[in-house]
Amino acid sequence: MPPATDIRAQIEALRPYLLRFASLQLRDAAAAEDAVQEALLAALAGEASFAGRANLRTWLTGILKHKIVDAIRRQAREPLLPQESEDAPDDFDALFERNGHWSERPARWGNPDGALEQAQFFRALEACLERLPARTAQAFMLREHLGLETSEICKELEITPTHCWVMLYRARMTLRDCLQQTWFGK
Amino acid sequence: MMLTCKETTRLVSQGLDRELAFGERVALRVHLAICIGCRRTRRQMMFLRRAMRELVEIDLKAS
Numbered sequence: 001m002p003p004a005t006d007i008r009a010q011i012e013a014l015r016p017y018l019l020r021f022a023s024l025q026l027r028d029a030a031a032a033e034d035a036v037q038e039a040l041l042a043a044l045a046g047e048a049s050f051a052g053r054a055n056l057r058t059w060l061t062g063i064l065k066h067k068i069v070d071a072i073r074r075q076a077r078e079p080l081l082p083q084e085s086e087d088a089p090d091d092f093d094a095l096f097e098r099n100g101h102w103s104e105r106p107a108r109w110g111n112p113d114g115a116l117e118q119a120q121f122f123r124a125l126e127a128c129l130e131r132l133p134a135r136t137a138q139a140f141m142l143r144e145h146l147g148l149e150t151s152e153i154c155k156e157l158e159i160t161p162t163h164c165w166v167m168l169y170r171a172r173m174t175l176r177d178c179l180q181q182t183w184f185g186k
Numbered sequence: 187m188m189l190t191c192k193e194t195t196r197l198v199s200q201g202l203d204r205e206l207a208f209g210e211r212v213a214l215r216v217h218l219a220i221c222i223g224c225r226r227t228r229r230q231m232m233f234l235r236r237a238m239r240e241l242v243e244i245d246l247k248a249s
Contacts, residue, residue: 021242092192100190105223112233122244125237143203144238150203161204169199172231179234 007050011043014057018064025068025141027134035071039064065146072138072156092173106176109184121183128178132171139164140171189217194224198231 015036022032042063043050050059097103115121129137139157142148148156154164189197194217197210206214218225 017242024242096190096192100192102191102223106226106230108226109230109233112230113236116237116240116244119244122237122241125241144235145241165196165200165203168203169196172199172202172234173195175234176227176230179230 007056008044010056011040011060014060015040017057018060021061022064022068024145025138026071027137031071031075035064035067038067038070042067068146069148069156072142076156076158095173095177107180107185109180112184115183124179124183125175128175128182131178132174136167136171136174139167140175143168189213191217191221191224194218194221195227198224198228202231202235 018036018039019032022035023029026032026035039060043060050056095103129141132140135157139153139159142153142156143150150161150164150168153159154161157164159167194214197206197214200206201214218228
């Protein structure tokens with residue numbers, strides 16, 4: 001096992017990554033900073049439990065995820081986010097005919113994985129994420145960024161599974177459409 | 187059960203979040219076999235998941 005100072009330096013070097021990780025979910029620089037700080041303190045306090053683990057970043061990210069969820073729980077107590085109505089009018093009426101079939105079929109994206117090599121694509125993706133309604137974005141990021149199961153998301157956001165699936169569906173359809181317009185359709 | 191495209195896109199999305207029931211999977215497969223628009227939506231939603239995994243990495247490399 002490397003000396004403790006060595007691990008401290010390595011942990012410090014990972015701070016930018018951890019900050020970015022937290023900022024994506026929390027959308028609030030101060031809250032992200034706090035979550036990272038709490039995670040690093042917890043990590044240093046529990047240094048011994050890192051012994052023998054393969055990947056420092058994975059270990060720290062795991063601790064950070066818990067701190068992020070704590071922050072969301074605190075946010076939930078202060079009603080900062082407007083509640084999006086569960087029976088909001090279906091945003092996708094324009095996409096489908098009255099009979100439920102496509103009014104305009106989604107376009108082909110060719111080889112989209114090529115986009116994953118381009119930093120600019122991720123700027124476009126982030127811009128699309130920012131356009132999502134706050135609670136929808138939060139649920140989507142908990143699922144696809146933090147990798148939480150739907151049951152955990154329901155518990156943290158105090159919503160039903162059905163509501164959760166509706167929000168995730170809306171997020172995916174909106175992001176798909178946004179990327180079509182700002183990236184793949186160009 | 188014949189699904190509409192709207193119902194199919196909902197199920198495709200839910201398939202990324204929960205285990206679909208046998209009947210749902212069969213209905214989905216039948217619809218996807220005949221509908222290119224829904225097949226594209228499915229591929230694009232799966233791509234979105236891959237892109238979200240990369241999001242935190244790529245931006246650091248670029249900046």
